[in-house]
Amino acid sequence: MNDYSDAASARSREEAKRLLLDAYRFRHAVKDFDAERKLAAEDFEFILEAGRLSPSSYGFEPWKFVVVQNPELRDVIAPHAGGARRQLASASHVILVLARLPREMVADSDYISYMLHDVQRLPSDIADMKRRTYDTFLRTGFALQNNERAMFEWACRQTYLALGNMMTAAAMLGIDSCPMEGFVKHELERALTEAGLMDAERFGLACMAAFGYRAGEASVKTRRAIDEVVEWR
Numbered sequence: 001m002n003d004y005s006d007a008a009s010a011r012s013r014e015e016a017k018r019l020l021l022d023a024y025r026f027r028h029a030v031k032d033f034d035a036e037r038k039l040a041a042e043d044f045e046f047i048l049e050a051g052r053l054s055p056s057s058y059g060f061e062p063w064k065f066v067v068v069q070n071p072e073l074r075d076v077i078a079p080h081a082g083g084a085r086r087q088l089a090s091a092s093h094v095i096l097v098l099a100r101l102p103r104e105m106v107a108d109s110d111y112i113s114y115m116l117h118d119v120q121r122l123p124s125d126i127a128d129m130k131r132r133t134y135d136t137f138l139r140t141g142f143a144l145q146n147n148e149r150a151m152f153e154w155a156c157r158q159t160y161l162a163l164g165n166m167m168t169a170a171a172m173l174g175i176d177s178c179p180m181e182g183f184v185k186h187e188l189e190r191a192l193t194e195a196g197l198m199d200a201e202r203f204g205l206a207c208m209a210a211f212g213y214r215a216g217e218a219s220v221k222t223r224r225a226i227d228e229v230v231e232w233r
């Protein structure tokens with residue numbers, strides 16, 4: 001037990017479940033936000049913190065979040081993002097969720113050295129061991145190393161954990177969101193690079209997320225039944 005789990009036991013578990021399920025039911029993919037309603041700065045910081053604290057494979061955080069508030073820069077994105085156009089025009093805050101390219105994520109990259117030594121602060125013998133284990137994972141465990149796209153998608157998969165946590169954090173505050181993949185990847189990446197929004201030597205675009213307050217009613221939420229989704233053996 002630690003301080004957090006002690007506190008969780010002490011407070012009402014039913015209350016915690018209710019709050020979280022209410023947030024999941026409240027969250028829906030908003031197309032049109034109320035353009036007049038902006039998020040409070042501290043609320044958006046909380047959302048970003050939920051992203052920053054998200055888990056990642058080996059703790060290597062293969063993401064970067066670029067917040068695009070300048071309307072002119074959103075206009076750079078819109079022509080290449082048909083599925084996100086309405087959100088780009090109306091959301092209070094928009095995040096580009098970038099994923100690190102394979103050259104950044106291979107075991108002998110400067111970025112992995114930085115993570116092992118400067119962020120995780122591992123003693124050098126432990127860092128070396130972790131780097132070797134990670135290298136084996138990339139080469140044989142997940143067999144990613146020789147497949148650029150597979151390795152990039154693996155980094156993207158991890159960014160979606162941060163995406164989910166940010167949307168849940170927002171929903172807990174009654175803030176709406178929309179995850180967005182409705183773009184032409186190679187076109188938008190080129191436009192982002194030309195506009196100075198993405199360093200194409202190090203990153204690719206995984207997805208985008210919009211935050212704000214909904215304009216109008218939520219769409220009806222449909223989900224398969226739990227016994228269709230879950231199998232017990």
Ligand SMILES: Cc1cc2nc3c(=O)[nH]c(=O)nc-3n(C[C@H](O)[C@H](O)[C@H](O)COP(=O)(O)O)c2cc1C
Binds near residue numbers: 083179182222
């Ligand atoms: C990875 C991902 C990408 C999505 N891309 C878009 C998008 O580009 N534009 C959009 O309007 N909705 C997008 N959605 C929202 C989904 O359509 C929506 O989550 C789904 O229909 C379920 O509805 P709900 O989120 O309102 O419960 C995306 C959702 C996910 C998870």
